[in-house]
Amino acid sequence: MASRQVLLLAAAAVGVMVLLAPASAEVFMVGDAAGWTLKYPPTWADGKTFVVGDSLMFMYPAGEHTVVEVGGMEFMTCNVTGNKGIWNSGSDTITLSKSGKRWFVCGVSDHCAQGMKLVVTVVDVATPAPASPPESFRCC
Numbered sequence: 128m129a130s131r132q133v134l135l136l137a138a139a140a141v142g143v144m145v146l147l148a149p150a151s152a153e154v155f156m157v158g159d160a161a162g163w164t165l166k167y168p169p170t171w172a173d174g175k176t177f178v179v180g181d182s183l184m185f186m187y188p189a190g191e192h193t194v195v196e197v198g199g200m201e202f203m204t205c206n207v208t209g210n211k212g213i214w215n216s217g218s219d220t221i222t223l224s225k226s227g228k229r230w231f232v233c234g235v236s237d238h239c240a241q242g243m244k245l246v247v248t249v250v251d252v253a254t255p256a257p258a259s260p261p262e263s264f265r266c267c
């Protein structure tokens with residue numbers, strides 16, 4: 128009888144772990160159909176949840192735009208000097224490797240001022256419950 132209860136508990140524990148397991152990493156196509164162009168919709172990121180491990184894919188005609196990672200202050204003013212990184216292949220995938228805010232703008236001409244700017248807030252995955260066994264497992 129006791130062993131049966133343990134089995135049930137174990138099954139329940141596995142079920143909980145499966146439910147809490149992080150979903151596989153998502154790849155977000157920045158701007159969706161508009162891509163990373165002057166048609167980039169400024170509200171694109173609204174309502175989206177970016178989780179550590181997800182990535183952003185910037186698609187644009189190479190040579191016409193760039194992706195420049197900047198700080199929050201630079202983002203406000205479209206200042207790309209002292210940037211944290213530049214991508215210009217036209218098909219740039221940037222992995223969101225840690226939680227926090229990241230700011231991206233286009234570094235070409237006045238495109239940033241025209242709306243080619245993206246801020247994302249990256250959140251940690253909901254962490255599964257600690258691995259310590261339930262009370263009943265420890266007992267004799």
Ligand SMILES: [Cu+2]
Nearest residue numbers: 192233235238
């Ligand atoms: Cu541009």
